[in-house]
Amino acid sequence: MIPILALMLLATYACEEQDCDRTFNHQAGVGLYTIQDSVAVDSLPPNITIYGTTRPDSLLYDSASVSSLLLPLDPSRNHSRFIVKINALADTLDLHYNREQKFVSHNCGFTTEFTLEEAQTTFHHFDSVRIVKHTINPNEQEENIRLYLTPADTAGR
Amino acid sequence: MNRKKTFACISLLLILLAGSATKTTAQEKRIKGPRLGFDVSGVVSHYLNPERLSLSAYADYEIMPAIYANVELGRMKINRKQPSFDYKANGYFAKIGADYNFLQYKLAPVAQYDMIYGGLRFCAARYTHQASQISLSSDYWGNHRGEDISKYTMQAYWAELVAGIRVEALKNFFLGWSIRGQVKLFSEEDPRMKTLRIPGYGKASRSSGLSFTYTISYRIPLTKVAAGKTTWR
Incomplete structure (x- = not known):
């Protein structure tokens, strides 16, 4: 009788829900390139600063020197706009996308x-x-977008 | 933790009561009548997980010597609130089948109603679920309220192989438990969100599994049949 009772108790508690152990970061991977002699080569612009237009106080990159970027997409709207500053001169990068709500787990x-x-x-x-x-x-850190710089802004590598 | 201890104590008490149940003395006639009961495990489960309520009742009747026709009806309700979303589910289930009492011919022919039984059930459930307050989070952009999942109605069918014990603890009052092997035959799915639990079955994600019942029941003593005349009535 006792083993049966123990089995029943075990089965009851085995069904308890577990906490979520996953996180989901949806980021567009952006590779920085320069065209040299009709060939795209990796670029490494110095002092690159990036933030979302509505989040100027929250920098994604702060005076960094990188050849690829990961830009988080805004889940509340169908586009995200980023300010990209290189040596204090700013460009905007607009990403337009479709969104679909997906169930992951309970x-x-x-x-x-x-x-x-x-x-x-x-x-x-x-x-x-x-x-x-x-x-x-x-x-995933995949390259989704290729951003080509003018040769004057490239430090080269 | 206190709830788990209480649950363990209730289970132990049930087993001890069943084990030490007073046996009725042999009478000249065998009592027959429908037996009505409910499953205590749903109440215990609600105590352990207040977000979930599953109640079920059953009735059985000895239609032939040692064979009991059995019907179970139940209801499930889930109201689960999480930081990521709120989930509600509501549904009903029915189980129809029969049990065979392996003790029937081993005990005295009259006034012995204890059962060690095995049986089969065909089970069906109809249920709905929905979700609201869905939070879609982004480390950078912050949280965003998602689109609610409207109510969706589904059905499921499964079979159960039952083994259990039922003991007459007091005159016409029975205590019992059963273990059930379940095999899902069919279940509908909402394409937008998976079902958490199927009423009467349990976790919807599994295709087979085990479940348990702890029952308290009362037999309505409708008729008395002379010993040796427990034939079809």
């Missing part, structure tokens, strides 16, 4: 799936922008 709740539709930029430092992968996979 412990983790819901998340948003993003599909990039369009990327636009101003041209103080940038020559052009191109989407190379439209789907944003959570927690």
